[in-house]
Each structure stands twice: as structure tokens, then as C-alpha cells.
Amino acid sequence: METMENSTLLGKISLNASRSDENITSFFTDEEWLAISGTLPWIVVFFFGAIAITGFFGNLLVILVVVFNKNMRSTTNLMIVNLAAADLMFVILCIPFTATDYMVYYWPYGRFWCRSVQYLIVVTAFASIYTLVLMSIDRFLAVVHPIRSRMMRTENITLIAIVTLWIVVLVISMPVFFTHDVMVDTDAKKNITYGMCTFATNDFLGPKTYQVTFFISSYLLPLMIISGLYMRMIMRLWHQGTGVRMSKESQRGRKRVTRLVVVVVIAFASLWLPVQLLLLFKSLGVIETNTLTKLIIQVTAQTLAYSSSCINPLLYAFLSENFRKAFYKSLQSKRLDRWTTTHQDVSSEKTTY
Secondary structure (H helix, E strand, O other): OOOOOOOOOOOOOOOOOOOOOOOOOOOOOHHHHHHHHHHHHHHHHHHHHHHHHHHHHHHHHHHHHHHOOHHHOOHHHHHHHHHHHHHHHHHHHOHHHHHHHHHOOOOOOHHHHHHHHHHHHHHHHHHHHHHHHHHHHHHHHHHHOOOOOOOOOOHHHHHHHHHHHHHHHHHHOHHHHHOEEEEEEEEOOOOEEEEEEEEOOOOOOOHHHHHHHHHHHHHHHHHHHHHHHHHHHHHHHOOOOOOOOOOHHHHHHHHHHHHHHHHHHHHHHHHHHHHHHHHHHHHOOOOOOOOHHHHHHHHHHHHHHHHHHHHHHHHHHHHOHHHHHHHHHHHHHHHHHHHHHHHHHHHHHHHHO
16 A cells, blocks of 8 residues: 555555555564554544543633633633634544544545545634734734724724634635545555545645645744734833833733733744644655654654644643633632532432421
8 A cells, every 4th residue: 555645734644554665664573563553543543632632621611711701801812712712623623533544544534524624724723823913913012002002902803803814714725625635546455445535636736836835824924924023022022111101010911911922822833833844845855754753753743733722721821810810710610510509409308308
């Protein structure tokens, strides 16, 4: 069976290839390679499962905390909710199918979900990074133009910006849906045919152009914009005589929020960098996944990228005092509800008897 490179956006690797293939390292015996190929998929599924569970409950808690706490309503927190929604969407609609893709050497879900999963991966990636761009613009206006930007930094305008972002992302990502398909391949040794979800040959977009465009538009360009905004903000934050008189508490609050956004951006950039570079270099023919070491590196890079969908709630808990208090309040409220329900049940039983 041939190992099909770049069969999905994040470069799924067939782990069922035989040791006789040229792409498989010759430093292992047949027994060792069979043991590795049988173990690695389960390790991947374990980590993907941990990411999915943590990301699901963490991002859901972030959304509920902001929605049900009026004192948490702000332009920054609305964007944090949008970021959590994009991560939650990725956890639910993308990770389970990618995990299954590692377990079997064929795509079992059909053409529609092949195209849909690839489309949703791109949509959520764009939604996440450009939400960070919006958050950076919001911080830039709050720090550099605190007075003039008050009329712009409202909840209504923020909601309009978020809705516009999703419409644009959903539209410009449509080519991804039509450039992926279930391609039939044949295993000559086993005399079987199977379908794999892969980039389909087409007349308007090649795999190299696709990957380079994705790297520039979803990673390089937005991070350049964010870096430029933060360089300007840092200069203003630490420059004496900003021209605006603020209390020390207001200055500390502004710096804490800015620090939170900076850390979230750095986390996203660092976690997605390995897989972005790996896929870019593979599309340009600079490297190939032709040894076990490179295979493990690619799996690790993909796992790091996926972990970005669950890291943000942890950052909020550690870096944002307001979120930390809201998390604690939410957990205490659930405990109180359980205690009240149990107490009422016990009281009811006593009354009955």
C-alpha cells in the first residue's frame, strides 16, 4: 500500500504501510515495525481524546461564564467567547474524525464528511486566528486611543465584527470543500480497494498553491498584523506621558488584559508553528515523511496544533482574575444546586414518613 502524503490538511499519515515500502525506515525489524504501527495510533487517539475532553468542557465553561455573568460582558470577553466557540466547534466536529483517520487506513465516513471535515478545519483555524486579530485591534484601540475609541469599542459593534468575520471565513473557505474528495486506491498485495480523504486534482487550485496560500493567510499575515499592533502598544504602555491621566488601578487593569491577549496569541502562534512549517515544507518538496522519526515529529506537531483548542481556558484561569472568580463562582453554584436538591429530597422523605 502506498503512503499517501498530505491526504488531509493536517497531513494524515497511513500507519498501515508495510516495511517493504521505500518510505518506511529500514532500521526496524518486521516485528518492531508492526508493534510500533499498532501502538502509535492508540497513543495518538489517547492524546486526541484528552484534548477533546479538556477542550469541550473548558471552552463550554468559558462560554457559559460570560453568557450568564453580566459583569463579564465586555468587548474583549465577547471575542474570547467567539474564540472559545471556534475551538469548541473544532473539538466536536474535527478531532473525532481525525482520530478515527489514524485508526484505519481508509476513510470510512464518505465524501460529504471528507469535504466537511477539511472545510471545518480551515474555517475554525481562520476564525481562531482572526479573532485574535480582532482582539489585538481592540487592545490597540484601548491602549493607544483610549478616548477616541470608546464609541467604536461597544458590544454592538463587536458583535457586528464577529458576525462579519464568520461570514467572510465561511465564504472564502468554500474552495476547500470542493478540492477534497475520497480518492480510490488499490492495495495490490491484499487485492483490495479503499477510499482515502485527500486533496483532489482540479483545474483551478494545486496542492502547493493551496498549502502556501493557507500558510500565508492563516498564519504569517495575521501574526505580522498582530505583532505590529503589539509593538505599537508596548511602546505606548511603557512610554511616559501618554497624554491620558489614568488611575494606577486602571493602568494595572489595562496591562493585565493586554498581557492576557498577548499570551493567548503567543500560545496559538507557537503551537501551530511546527505543523504549519511542516506542511509548508512538505508541499514545497523540501522534506518528506520517509522515516519513523519524521513520522513521529509530524504526529507531535499535529498534536500540538490540536492542543491549542483546549489551552485558552487554562490561560484565562491562570491570568485573568475575573475569569478565575467566575469559574469558581460557577463551580460553587453547581455544588450548591446539588446540595440543595439532595437536601430537598431528604426533607421530602422525612415528611413522607
